[in-house]
Amino acid sequence: MKKQLFLLLVAILAISISSTYAQLTPRPVTCLSADALHPIPGNPYTYEVNVPTPPGTKEYLWFVTQDPNFIAAGTLTTNRETVPSSTVVAATGTGYNDPTTGTSQLSLTWKSFAYNPANPVFVVIQVKNTSSAGDACVSQNMKVYKIQPLNAFTLDIANQDASQVTQAGYGTNIPRCIHDIVTSTYVPESAPGAGDDGVLMDFGQDILYYEVVAANWSEAWRPSIQLTGVDPLEHVTVEFSNNAAWTTPVTMTDAGGGLYTTTATVTPASGTFVGSAGQSIFIRVTLDHSDGVNPSYMGLTDEAITLAVDGMTVPSTGTGVGDVHTVAGGTPSTCPWVDGFANDVAVQTLKARPDIISNTGMPVLPFLPVRP
Structure with missing residues (x-):
């Protein structure tokens, strides 16, 4: 009986995971005029x-x-x-x-x-x-x-919520609740009268999730990430995975200025090419608000974090191509438009925690300072 119950639970879990991670649908490039002499890869x-x-x-x-x-x-x-x-x-x-x-x-x-x-x-x-x-x-x-093949390699991004459920809207801003305080501990003075006592706070960490679907490519491609809106007091880790279960995450390299790169590549789950149906990767951004050494990020105002993704194919021979937008663009306007970080963008907003201001005494008496 116990074994049957266990197998039932496993089956339910598998169904739940399957429905949770239904793949994001790629958007087609509408400005291309494809034909047999100007083909789109994978078709x-x-x-x-x-x-x-x-x-x-x-x-x-x-x-x-x-x-x-x-x-x-x-x-x-x-x-x-x-x-x-x-x-x-x-x-x-x-x-x-x-x-x-x-x-x-x-x-x-x-x-x-x-x-x-x-x-x-x-x-x-x-x-x-x-x-x-x-x-x-x-x-x-x-x-x-x-x-003369057409470059129809596209990326589309969507936010996922805290439960890693992909949200509608291809990156439309979604609100996220900032993490509760993990610890709050009084730290006494280092010596009598030193005046360096305070409250050591750990404001926790928040993890932002995204799904990116890549269509019309073959052999391999390589992602890069641009983050903006992150407070400089936060400590950032960016990872991606070829699967929604996060069994083989790849940690990306901080290249400075909010840019994250990798030498790792994404390859087709089967065969040698991926057509218009696409194949997804998953991105995880960890924002650590406190490291116990440097000043913490308290999150007293809303923090809108923008993640943009770019991609480049990595052929075994020849030159790779960058991903393109679904419509013509750029200066001058072209199609296909290799758009860099311009369009495949998702926004998540960490909502502010309460900003508590002392109103005790006259003049106002201070709280113990937050440490470190």
């Missing part, structure tokens, strides 16, 4: 040809290459992309690089990569007329598409 595209003449049986050979010499001395290039080793192709449809199963159309899904005019990516289709009819010859021809 399938169909490439199709029509060969009306001459009559005869056709053999279709599709392949992707970065070799500009498609045929040399009558021989096809052997430098053809294969999955999963390819750095540009995420998935191929039936008939890829196989004339025995190839047809007049092919599905390709692309990885996230930066277009390099000096080293373009090509989709090649070679068609052979393998049997003649009437006066038709056994012959072949070739056509080539050039691929």
